[in-house]
Every structure is written in structure tokens, then in C-alpha cells.
Amino acid sequence: MAAPPVGLDEFLAARSASLLRVGYALTGDWQRAEDLVQTALVSCLGRWDRIEEPEAYLRQVMVRAHLGWRRRRWSGETPSAHPPDAVSAGGSPLLGVELRGAVMAALATLPRRQRAVVVLRYYLDLSEAATADLLGVSSGTVKSQASKGLAALRAAPALTALMEEERR
Amino acid sequence: MSHALEDDGTDVRELLTRALDAEPPVGALTAGRVVAAHRSAVLRRRAAVATAAVVTGVLALVPFVLAHPDRGVTTFARPAGPRVVPASDVIRDGDQVEATGRVMAVPGAATRFCAPTPTALIRRSGPWSPEPCSLGVDLSGVDLQALTRPRTERGMTEGYATLRGVYRGGRLTVTSQSAEADAETPLGRAGQLGGAADWTTPPCPTPSGGWTRIGKNIPGTGTLQRFDGAHPGMLISRVIFRPTPTTMVQVLVVDEPGALRDVLLADAPAWCITRSRFPRAQIDAAWRDAGTVMSAPSSGVYAAGREAGADAQVTLVVSAVRLTDDLAALVSRYPRGLVRIDPWLTRVSPGS
Numbered sequence: 001m002a003a004p005p006v007g008l009d010e011f012l013a014a015r016s017a018s019l020l021r022v023g024y025a026l027t028g029d030w031q032r033a034e035d036l037v038q039t040a041l042v043s044c045l046g047r048w049d050r051i052e053e054p055e056a057y058l059r060q061v062m063v064r065a066h067l068g069w070r071r072r073r074w075s076g077e078t079p080s081a082h083p084p085d086a087v088s089a090g091g092s093p094l095l096g097v098e099l100r101g102a103v104m105a106a107l108a109t110l111p112r113r114q115r116a117v118v119v120l121r122y123y124l125d126l127s128e129a130a131t132a133d134l135l136g137v138s139s140g141t142v143k144s145q146a147s148k149g150l151a152a153l154r155a156a157p158a159l160t161a162l163m164e165e166e167r168r
Numbered sequence: 169m170s171h172a173l174e175d176d177g178t179d180v181r182e183l184l185t186r187a188l189d190a191e192p193p194v195g196a197l198t199a200g201r202v203v204a205a206h207r208s209a210v211l212r213r214r215a216a217v218a219t220a221a222v223v224t225g226v227l228a229l230v231p232f233v234l235a236h237p238d239r240g241v242t243t244f245a246r247p248a249g250p251r252v253v254p255a256s257d258v259i260r261d262g263d264q265v266e267a268t269g270r271v272m273a274v275p276g277a278a279t280r281f282c283a284p285t286p287t288a289l290i291r292r293s294g295p296w297s298p299e300p301c302s303l304g305v306d307l308s309g310v311d312l313q314a315l316t317r318p319r320t321e322r323g324m325t326e327g328y329a330t331l332r333g334v335y336r337g338g339r340l341t342v343t344s345q346s347a348e349a350d351a352e353t354p355l356g357r358a359g360q361l362g363g364a365a366d367w368t369t370p371p372c373p374t375p376s377g378g379w380t381r382i383g384k385n386i387p388g389t390g391t392l393q394r395f396d397g398a399h400p401g402m403l404i405s406r407v408i409f410r411p412t413p414t415t416m417v418q419v420l421v422v423d424e425p426g427a428l429r430d431v432l433l434a435d436a437p438a439w440c441i442t443r444s445r446f447p448r449a450q451i452d453a454a455w456r457d458a459g460t461v462m463s464a465p466s467s468g469v470y471a472a473g474r475e476a477g478a479d480a481q482v483t484l485v486v487s488a489v490r491l492t493d494d495l496a497a498l499v500s501r502y503p504r505g506l507v508r509i510d511p512w513l514t515r516v517s518p519g520s
Binding site: 017020021024025030033099100102103104118119121122123125132133136137138139140141146150153154159 | 177179180181183184185186187188190191192382385386389390393408416418
């Protein structure tokens, strides 16, 4: 493949940040998020012009890759738990950073598949049926995993404390 | 958070949205980098296809190891005895080897020939410079003017080539150089990472009612979950096959399919349960063993993972710069087919 497919650059310019956020939500690490996006892009590059909804398709590949593969990091770098990245828009910047750390720490306590269900259902707003189809499980499984995931997040001490502080 | 919050996850949805409402701390993706990464991936996949073809051929010669399919269960005879890796497979000083990959030359440092490690897609800010090349070999005798897709800026050069030469002490002395091998081949389906499996033919006969139509609930999922909960670690591999564009079947690879078959297939025949070619304990032991071998800085390993083949069976795949004594020993400690080394540098016969 000598030249990139038509439209890929434009797509990446518009949607790569969104895909990276999904990867970050799944992995809790921006570098691994990059890995996931790259893996997904590479795997569908040869048929890019035949993919009708590339973002949804790439998300699917990312999730399945994340659930199915365990790749040894080759750089030897150890990312910090909460990298000092950009703060959220609106609200207190400090609270935004703390909130992100607390949310990611709470997500990290979930089993990998349960975390994927939570991300798909509550970050990407996919329906139960769409989530089930993407993961290759039943809607009932999605429902139960989502319920357990919500309960675990709501019980996360750091998240609870932060939200209470924010309300004050 | 109080329990009075709604059960539809509104609160969690808001938290996730706010927490992730930030620009990723990385630069822009570029199509050019995707293409470069794609090329590396295809090369790795070609190696996997070749290995799979060899394994398939061996299996075809020993049909007696494939036992009878029965009620959706396929059994495999478990190979006995360790695989013997010929010492000649290990790349040693003085061997003639060949590989395709990235060449980079930076002033003040040795010219490098880089293994197809996963590379960052993200273009960092600042002036261009070649990606780091921690895994590869030093080069002597390469013609930087003859590289494919060359790029030169501020005295730094990067490009691609297929090189053949003599390996010695982590250095390749080039004896012949050709254009980068054409890496353009059709890619596999989504989710087929690192391997070339085409999951369309499940290792079970089609049930009388056919496989499950995509989009429908899968009968028996709850039963499987309960059984899995009561027998942790039972499932060794779980792969979704798509026999037709509109149907799917989950292939479950387990140690002992009998009990699961009795529980699951009685009410839900559209599952495929197959016996693992290798016991769970052996797979886990091999994975731990591989981790130990990989952790050595000199291992040259740049990727490892579990791969499900076209029959859903698990293989541990270790991608490395070259086959070393330690990696050969790792393969030898386990039955044939459990651990596969996917080396970048491959031996070539003198004069070939």
C-alpha cells in the first residue's frame, strides 16, 4: 500500500481524539490508547474505502483487541498513574484533574470486560443490543455487567468523596 | 454518590463525559504513519501465514490425531513429548540472514536495521526525526541511497529495504540489498490481530437448527455464565466464528468438554465446544515461562500474546528479533504448537 486511502487523513484529523479517548477509557493509559487506535487502523486499512461507518468499526476493533490481547510493552516505559494532561473544560481545573484521576482509578477496579461494557454503555451511549453485538454476548450479560459496573463505580471511595466535595 | 441516583447510569455517564472531556496529550494522527504501521503488520502476518500453513500440512499428514466430532464436540489427541528445535534454527554469529524492515541513519550513531516493532502513530511535536530503534541490529554496508520510501532531513535518513547479510554480534554486514518486499495483501477481518485465522468454519458440525443469527440473543449464555462461575478458569479460549454473513457461533475451548456439553448443549445446541489441544495448566505454565524469558533484556522480544488459530485453539506467539538459544529452549519445553516464535531475522542458505 503505497499511498494512504482517500479520506483517511481527514477522518483522523476529525475523529482521532475521540478514538483516543475511548482507548483511554478502556485502558487508563494514553500510550496504550494510542496502541489500540493504531492496531485498529492497521487492521482495517486495506479495506478502508469499503467501511461504511469507520469510527464505529474502529471502536469495535479496539474493544475486541483490548479484550483479546495482551501485548508486552516494548518501550519499557512505566506511565504514571495520572499523567498531567490537559484539564477539562468548565468547572474547577483542579477538580477536573482530580475527577479524571478518580474516575480512571475507579474504572481500573473493574474487570476488563465489565469495564468495556461500562465504557460502551455510558461513555459511548451504545444501546444494550449494540453493546451485546459488539462484544459478542447476550443483552442479558450486558445488563448484568453494566449493573455490577455501575454499583462498583458508585461505591468507589475516591469518587464518592470527590463528588461530595464538588456538591459543597 | 447516593443510592437515590437513577439506575440508568446518568450519574456515571456524566462523570465519564466530564473525566474524558480533555484533549489527548498527543499530537495528530497521520495517514502516512498508519500506512507504515500497516506495512509492518502485513509482514508479520505473512510470517504467521507461512507458519500456519506448515502446521496445517503436518496436521493433514496425521489425521489420526483428530478424533471424532460428537454432539458438537471435537476432540484432539494431545501431542506427547517436547518439540525438538534444531540447533540450526538459532541464529548464530556468522550465519547468513535476511529480513525486511526500516533502516535509520543518525549522525553520531550506528546505522540501524529495525525490527517491525509496533511504532507510534502519533506525530510528536517538533522537527521530524526517525522513530527510535531499540530492537534491531547495527548495519554495515547498506546503501542509504537505495532505500524504499526514503526520507532525509538534517542529516538523518530513514527508509526501508530487504537486506541479506552476515550476522555477527548484533551487527548485520550487508551482502545484498533489494527494495522493500511488497507488503500489500488483503487484511483479515476485524479482530484478527497478529495472526491470519479466518474464523468462518467452526470445528463442530452445524446443529440441525443452524447457527445463531447475528443480532439475536444467544440461548444458553446464562447457563454458560453460571457454569463458568462455578468452574473458574474452565474457559481457555472463546472465539466468535461467522460461518455466514448472517450467522455466528461461539467456539468454547475447554480442558474437559464433557460436563459443559451436558449442561449447555442439552438446551442450546448452537454452541461449539471443543477440547483444548493443550491442558490449561500447561498453557499457563508456558505463559509464565515465556514471561521470564522475555524479561531478559537480551531476549529481543517485542510482542507476545495468545493467538487463536482457525480452529480456535490457543498458541502462544512470541515475536522476536531472532531465534535465540533461550527462545528455542522455551519452545522445546512444551508440546509442539503451544509456543511459536515469530522471528524477524530468518536464516538463508548461502547461495540461495
